[in-house]
Amino acid sequence: MLSAAALALQDVLSPPFRGVMxxxxxxxxxxxxxxxxxxxxxxxxxxxLPWAWADMAVxxxxxxxxxxxxxxxxxxxxxxxxxxFLDDIAELVERTHYxxxxxxxxxxxIRGAVTSLKFLSVVLLVNAIALPLALFVGxxxxxxxxxxxxxxxxxxFELIALRHKDAPTARRLRLSNSGTIFxxxxxxxxxxxxPIVNLLAPLFATAFMVHVYKQIAASAPS
Numbered sequence: 001m002l003s004a005a006a007l008a009l010q011d012v013l014s015p016p017f018r019g020v021m022x023x024x025x026x027x028x029x030x031x032x033x034x035x036x037x038x039x040x041x042x043x044x045x046x047x048x049l050p051w052a053w054a055d056m057a058v059x060x061x062x063x064x065x066x067x068x069x070x071x072x073x074x075x076x077x078x079x080x081x082x083x084x085f086l087d088d089i090a091e092l093v094e095r096t097h098y099x100x101x102x103x104x105x106x107x108x109x110i111r112g113a114v115t116s117l118k119f120l121s122v123v124l125l126v127n128a129i130a131l132p133l134a135l136f137v138g139x140x141x142x143x144x145x146x147x148x149x150x151x152x153x154x155x156x157f158e159l160i161a162l163r164h165k166d167a168p169t170a171r172r173l174r175l176s177n178s179g180t181i182f183x184x185x186x187x188x189x190x191x192x193x194x195p196i197v198n199l200l201a202p203l204f205a206t207a208f209m210v211h212v213y214k215q216i217a218a219s220a221p222s
Contacts, residue, residue, distance in 0.1 A: 001180075004215065005187050007097065008208035012200055016092050017207075020085055024202050027084075086159050089206040098214060104163030145189050152192075153185020156209040164217070177216050184212045 011017060087106040094104060154174065161170035174181055188205045192198045 001183060001187070001212070004184075004208055004211035007211050008093075008204050011093055011096070011207040012203045014096075016096070017089070017203060020088050020092075021200070021203055024085055025199055028199050028202070085202055086206050087163070089203055090160060090163060090210050093207050093210040097211070101214070102164070104160075107159065107162060145186070145193070148189040148192060149182055149185035151185070152188045152205060153181045153183075153209075156188065156205050157181045157184070157213060160206070160209045160213045164213075173216065173220060176220075180212070180216060184209060 012021070087104075090104055091106075094101065157174050158170050161173055164170075165173065187208060188201065191201050191204055
């Protein structure tokens with residue numbers, strides 16, 4: 001697991017990844033900024049107080065709250081972009097580290113988009129529940145980390161596995177290695193909670209899961 005994480009980090013920082021990295025960062029930052037602008041406008045338009053000092057206090061608290069909230073939204077944004085860049089990143093990793101293995105098949109565009117959108121809705125729901133717990137309950141952060149570890153580990157593994165296996169086989173492979181995949185998800189969720197670094201989460205998660213998949217596939221019975 002540690003060796004897979006180290007290889008993924010090396011991959012993300014390598015020259016072949018720079019083009020995908022720039023596109024991923026631009027889209028992630030752009031979407032987060034757009035969300036922040038919309039939410040600030042909504043609060044400013046609908047929350048009007050008769051006292052200037054109260055308006056100022058609400059504006060400051062709203063800004064702080066939105067920064068924290070958007071930090072938690074990196075996980076759903078990562079889920080959304082998984083389907084967009086997964087094939088490009090996975091192909092680079094496979095070509096660099098596993099040239100002798102059969103190449104993975106790119107996911108059909110519609111299937112990848114539908115899978116990502118379905119997964120995005122689940123991640124949004126789980127994080128909507130986990131965010132208040134993380135802010136107001138002592139063990140909320142643990143719930144947030146565990147929920148995202150399970151969801152992201154499951155999503156990324158199945159998307160990578162589907163490049164090589166049919167859907168039932170990919171699902172069986174995931175279920176029979178659920179502990180390993182959850183541990184891999186913890187690595188991804190850990191990256192998500194590190195400010196700035198979490199912007200690279202889609203690239204790291206995809207490269208990392210390619211290595212994890214290769215390790216699992218190599219040890220799976222024929």
